[in-house]
Amino acid sequence: MNVPAPIQEPFDAAGFREEYLALAERIRVTMQTQVRAGPPQEDSFEALALDIFRFQCAHNPAYSNFCRSLNHGRLPEPGTWSEIPSVPAEAFKLAEIPVACFPPEQAQACFQTSGTTAGARGKHYFYSTDLYRDSVLLGWRELGLPELPTMILTPSPLDAPQSSLSFMMGVLAETWSPEEESFLVNAGGELDVAALEARCAEGSPFLLLGTALSFLHLCELPGQAPALRLPAGSFVLETGGYKGTGRALEKSALYSLMQNRLGVDPENIINEYGMTELSSQFYTVGPGKENQTHRGPHWVRARVRNPESGEPAEEGEAGFLEIFDLANLGSVAALSTRDLAVRRDGNSFELLGRDPRATPRGCSLSAGAFQDAQQS
Amino acid sequence: MLTQERARHLAKAIKAFPILGSVSADDLVRLVTMELGHPGILDGFQEKGDIRTKATAPATILHIVSGNTAHAGLQSLVRGLLLGARNRCKIPSCGLPEIAQFQENLPGELAELVEIESDLPEDWLREADAVIVFGSDETVRQVRKKIRPHQKFVPHGHRISFGILFDDLSAKAAEDAARDVSVFDQQGCLSPHLFYVKAPSGSEAAAFAEQLAEAMEAFNRHTPRRALTSEEANEIMHLRSGYRFRAASDPSVRLWCSEDTTDWTVVYETDPAFAISPLNRFVFVKPLPDDLALHLRPVRAHLSSICLHPFSETEAVALSLLGASRICPLGRAQEPSLFWHQDGSASLAPLVDWIDLG
Numbered sequence: 001m002n003v004p005a006p007i008q009e010p011f012d013a014a015g016f017r018e019e020y021l022a023l024a025e026r027i028r029v030t031m032q033t034q035v036r037a038g039p040p041q042e043d044s045f046e047a048l049a050l051d052i053f054r055f056q057c058a059h060n061p062a063y064s065n066f067c068r069s070l071n072h073g074r075l076p077e078p079g080t081w082s083e084i085p086s087v088p089a090e091a092f093k094l095a096e097i098p099v100a101c102f103p104p105e106q107a108q109a110c111f112q113t114s115g116t117t118a119g120a121r122g123k124h125y126f127y128s129t130d131l132y133r134d135s136v137l138l139g140w141r142e143l144g145l146p147e148l149p150t151m152i153l154t155p156s157p158l159d160a161p162q163s164s165l166s167f168m169m170g171v172l173a174e175t176w177s178p179e180e181e182s183f184l185v186n187a188g189g190e191l192d193v194a195a196l197e198a199r200c201a202e203g204s205p206f207l208l209l210g211t212a213l214s215f216l217h218l219c220e221l222p223g224q225a226p227a228l229r230l231p232a233g234s235f236v237l238e239t240g241g242y243k244g245t246g247r248a249l250e251k252s253a254l255y256s257l258m259q260n261r262l263g264v265d266p267e268n269i270i271n272e273y274g275m276t277e278l279s280s281q282f283y284t285v286g287p288g289k290e291n292q293t294h295r296g297p298h299w300v301r302a303r304v305r306n307p308e309s310g311e312p313a314e315e316g317e318a319g320f321l322e323i324f325d326l327a328n329l330g331s332v333a334a335l336s337t338r339d340l341a342v343r344r345d346g347n348s349f350e351l352l353g354r355d356p357r358a359t360p361r362g363c364s365l366s367a368g369a370f371q372d373a374q375q376s
Numbered sequence: 377m378l379t380q381e382r383a384r385h386l387a388k389a390i391k392a393f394p395i396l397g398s399v400s401a402d403d404l405v406r407l408v409t410m411e412l413g414h415p416g417i418l419d420g421f422q423e424k425g426d427i428r429t430k431a432t433a434p435a436t437i438l439h440i441v442s443g444n445t446a447h448a449g450l451q452s453l454v455r456g457l458l459l460g461a462r463n464r465c466k467i468p469s470c471g472l473p474e475i476a477q478f479q480e481n482l483p484g485e486l487a488e489l490v491e492i493e494s495d496l497p498e499d500w501l502r503e504a505d506a507v508i509v510f511g512s513d514e515t516v517r518q519v520r521k522k523i524r525p526h527q528k529f530v531p532h533g534h535r536i537s538f539g540i541l542f543d544d545l546s547a548k549a550a551e552d553a554a555r556d557v558s559v560f561d562q563q564g565c566l567s568p569h570l571f572y573v574k575a576p577s578g579s580e581a582a583a584f585a586e587q588l589a590e591a592m593e594a595f596n597r598h599t600p601r602r603a604l605t606s607e608e609a610n611e612i613m614h615l616r617s618g619y620r621f622r623a624a625s626d627p628s629v630r631l632w633c634s635e636d637t638t639d640w641t642v643v644y645e646t647d648p649a650f651a652i653s654p655l656n657r658f659v660f661v662k663p664l665p666d667d668l669a670l671h672l673r674p675v676r677a678h679l680s681s682i683c684l685h686p687f688s689e690t691e692a693v694a695l696s697l698l699g700a701s702r703i704c705p706l707g708r709a710q711e712p713s714l715f716w717h718q719d720g721s722a723s724l725a726p727l728v729d730w731i732d733l734g
Contacts (some may be wrong), residue, residue, distance in 0.1 A: 062625045069624035097625050122537045162685050307609035318604035338614050341608055352606075365513075365534035365565075365653040365678050367615075 006332065016059050016102055020329065023048075023055055024131050027299065031138045045299065048326055049081035052333050059101035063087060063093075082303060086322045086334035089277045099277075099331050100125040107200050111164035113276045118198050124276050124301035127330040129167070135280045135327040136171040139297035143283055144195060146207055147234045149177040151199055153191065153210025156183035158187060160284050164276045165313035176207070185214075193221065197228060205233030208262075211240040212254055219261040229263035236264045238270035244345050255287060259351065273351065277335050282348070295348040299326040304343040305336075318342050321349055377460070377485055379408055386454055389481035391425075393474065393476040395447050396454070399714050402604050407714060411724040418728075419462060421627040427734040434505035434528060434727055435458035440466045440496070440519060442511040445564040447710065448718075449530070452508050453478065453490065455723050460544055462489045464504065466496045506727050507532065530726055531652040532719055536652065537564030537678035539706055540695065542574045542662060542686065545584040547591070549685050552707025553659075556683055558640070559710045561601050562655040565680045565719075566709045569653040572664040578646060582630055585644035585661035589632030592640040592657065598618035601639050601657050612631045650675050672698055680719065683709045 030044055057075055067085050067201055078084045092113070098104050105127050112120035132193035141147075144345050146369060148172045154160065157170040158229040164293040166183075184192045191214075199206060208230060210218070215238050221228075230236070236258060249257075257268050258321040273282040273294045282294035282302075297301065304313040313319040321341040324334050341349040383404035390399045411416045412431045414422040419430040436458040441449035449465065449472055465475050471494065479490045481547065493500070501519075506528035509519045516533040523529045539556065541549060556568050571588070575581040604612075618631055625628045628646040640657040646679040648665035650672060665671055672679065676699040684692055685706035692703040701720035702712065717723070 011561060062621070065624035066621045067377060088617040088621060090614060091621040094622060097622065188424055270721045305613075307606050307613050308604065310613060311636075318606055336614070336617060336655055338609055342519065365536045365652065365675075367611075 003330075018060075019055055020101070020127060023052060024128070025328055027052075028134055028301045030326070031134055031297070031299055032105055035138050035142045043138060044232065045301070045326070046081055047250060049084065049333065050078065052326060053078060053081075053084045055287060055329075056332055060099065060332065062097045062099055064092070066091075079238055080208060081301060084324065084334045086324075086336040087332045088336050089122065089338065090273065091121040092124055092277050095120065095123075098123070098125060100127075101330050102127050109167070110162065111167065112162040122276055123166070124331060131327045131329055132167070132279045133171050135297070135299070135325075136168050137175055139280055140172065142297045143281060144156050145285070146268075147176055148207040148235060149180060150207045150209060151184060151196060152182045152183045153184055153208065153214035155185045155187055155189070157324060157366040159183075159185075159187035165211070168274065168281065171246060172207070187329070191218070193228075197307055200228060205231050205235070207237060208236045208264075208265070211235040212249075212251075214240045215258055216254060218247060219257045228261070233268075234264060235268045235270060236262070237272055239274060252287075275323075275335070275337065277323050277328075277331070278323060279329075280325045282370060293344050293348050293350050296323075298345050298347060302341070302343060302347060302349040304341055304349065307340070315343050315345070318352055321351075330352065379416065380405060382458055382460060382486065383408075385483050386457055388399060389478060390454065392452060392481050393478065396450055397711050399716065403714055404454075408458065408552070408724065410715065412728065420691075421731075421733055427435070427567055427732045428438045428571070429730050429732045430726040431497055431730055433461040434729075436464060436504050437506045437508060437727065438466065438500050438504035439466045440507070440509040440511065440515070441472060441475070442468060442515070442563075444471055445510065445560055446565065447560075447712075448688055449475055451712075451718075451723075452510070454510050455727075456508075457482075457486055457489060459724060459727060460489075461727075462491075464491045464703050465494070466500065467492060467494050469494050472707055475713070496636045501633050508532070529726060530721070532565070534678055535719065536678045537566050537681040537683065537700075538679075538708060539568045539571040539683035539685065540574070540643055540668075540707075541571055541584070541706065542664075542691070543576075544686050545573065545575060545580060545587070547587055549706060550587035550591040551594075552586065552685065553588050553683070554595045557659045557707035558592065558599065558657055560600070561657055562653060562659075564710065566712065567655075568659065568681075568683055570651055570662065571683075572648075572662055572668065573729050575663040578628075579665055581661065581663045582644045585630065585642050586632060588659070588661060589640075589642040592642060592659070593634065596634065596639045596657070600605075604638060608656055609638045612641060612656060612658055615658070619645075623692040639726055664692070669698055669716045681709055681712075683707075 026048060030048060047228060057067060064075060068074060071084050087099060096297055107125035109126040109129050111124045152169045152173060154166050154169060159164045160166040250334060255269055258264050259266055270283055270285050280296055280300045282296040284292040286295045303322045304319040305322060306313050306319045307312060318340060320340045322336045340352040343349050383401040383596045386404055387399055387401040390396045401719055405415045413424060416422060417431045418433060439452045439705040453463055453465060467475055479487050502523055504527060507523060508530040509516055510532045513533040539553060553571055560567060573581040573584050619629060619631045623631050630644040633641040642659055644659060644661045645665055646663055648671050651660040653659060679700040681704055682695055682700045682701040684703055685708045687705035695703050702716060
């Protein structure tokens with residue numbers, strides 16, 4: 001019942017860099033080999049997952065303290081990836097306890113969760129963004145997503161260095177549109193509609209990426225001209241919700257809006273599930289129905305736990321989603337999210353919408369309702 | 377039926393509902409006198425200054441009642457019946473059987489003044505002379521939009537309560553605190569989210585948190601919490617996990633919780649910021665800061681009760697400027713007096729109209 005007394009350990013810098021680079025190389029080879037070679041090999045995922053766990057425990061004191069606290073003060077010795085303790089995404093918000101295997105000042109990049117008026121922003125430190133870059137690109141290829149020139153409804157990574165989303169979209173832009181300026185939003189948040197219209201007028205298909213909110217704003221531009229219709233064969237990638245904006249729109253409603261206003265075929269709409277706290281992404285393609293399966297590349301695993309007991313849920317059972325991402329080498333590979341989902345096969349899951357029975361029952365103000373009220 | 381007679385029948389019906397406390401017919405008549413000025417003011421014209429006046433009850437009161445807080449719904453119905461109004465109760469879809477049970481305990485003439493539905497009929501809102509709503513701020517907002525200018529509107533939106541304990545950190549105090557948190561699974565506006573504890577040292581404050589954890593476990597053994605939705609359980613699981621992560625590296629944070637379930641959770645942390653619970657028996661314990669008023673600022677507009685221990689009028693008066701509308705003894709959070717001013721307002725006076733002679 002009681003959590004054991006905390007164990008404080010300093011960062012173990014000795015040997016960190018060599019170990020990090022060696023593991024990063026193994027992960028990269030696994031990603032590349034299996035993208036080329038076809039079906040993934042579970043044993044190599046397992047071996048890497050356990051080696052990464054040992055590495056993260058050795059170099060990330062907050063994580064090893066947490067793991068010990070879950071195991072009567074002793075470091076657990078998992079026999080399989082699914083026994084590796086996951087860290088709640090909430091932990092990335094603790095300024096005084098960085099979730100990192102290295103001192104934050106040595107980070108090449110630090111991505112932050114979007115700011116809200118209530119509560120701190122989560123910080124994900126990256127010793128190197130190389131693995132992140134590989135994961136974005138190789139994941140995209142493995143999942144057979146469209147390799148088209150890009151146009152992007154967010155600021156560029158230069159204007160938004162703390163945004164993992166801008167970085168991720170930047171990787172796709174560098175690869176598929178190396179010669180073009182893909183980012184359509186400036187540092188002040190202004191959208192260059194004329195540039196988008198001009199691109200539409202060229203007539204060749206492209207991939208338009210943005211947050212769900214940015215698409216909503218685009219579709220609501222006053223007096224929208226037919227010039228904003230995307231050329232046939234174009235794809236759209238939307239991601240994220242509307243939290244903190246006071247807006248809400250069912251996914252199916254957003255998709256019909258995009259179909260009507262931008263002329264995009266619903267079969268060509270991709271939804272991305274990503275988190276600042278991760279290095280890999282999950283995608284689902286097609287009409288905006290609820291209950292669609294999000295799939296990730298072979299170096300990630302999804303697992304679902306019963307929210308009452310914390311025990312693993314069976315395939316097809318609902319619970320909270322945990323993700324194991326081999327590419328999250330410098331922080332923690334095992335992350336637990338607040339999202340409710342149903343597990344499908346190994347690296348895919350079905351997100352659940354808000355449970356309608358979960359509306360507040362009484363007149364007591366809950367933490368969630370208070371936060372929503374502060375943001376609206 | 378005259379006020380006195382209604383009071384007599386109501387007091388009899390109330391006896392079957394211990395959560396309403398001990399209420400006599402005289403108490404009910406006294407409530408009328410206190411709020412409206414005369415025990416017979418609803419029955420005939422009474423002198424007031426140089427005029428004679430009579431209070432008239434709204435013909436129909438619509439009570440929109442939230443789930444899991446039978447107490448508030450029953451008290452509202454009792455007030456409506458005491459006034460002699462017709463009472464239409466919209467109960468939550470998850471049910472609130474106490475309202476119908478109360479109706480069954482009334483004599484025919486009063487029982488006929490009560491109607492109960494779980495789906496709000498359109499004409500109920502239109503036909504009501506007064507609308508009383510209990511629930512989330514969103515529910516209140518939705519109902520408010522539909523209120524017409526001539527209708528009286530009494531909203532009871534989201535509220536937060538907390539406790540303050542000075543020095544006497546006994547097992548009995550922990551037991552009282554656990555009861556205040558656990559009754560109604562923290563769904564009511566009188567349920568404390570947090571206890572600020574004044575103790576000689578942090579370790580004594582933390583020791584109280586541990587005692588509270590034991591009392592929460594004991595309460596749960598005899599009165600288990602209702603089953604939660606996945607989303608509610610997930611909120612608790614996630615928040616617990618975040619505190620467990622912190623506690624592992626930060627000695628100023630500690631966590632106690634039920635094993636293998638989300639039944640109850642106690643978090644101790646030295647950070648004095650007001651912490652809001654995800655509800656369902658999740659409570660915080662923190663050392664009492666010197667600048668409490670500053671830490672209450674973000675929730676001041678939502679404050680309801682402060683559960684004080686040990687209770688003394690001097691101390692309660694000193695706390696009365698913090699923004700709460702009620703300071704009550706620890707252990708009694710969920711049993712407000714018939715005479716209390718819910719959310720700081722009178723309960724009968726806002727509902728009546730007056731006819732003056734002279």
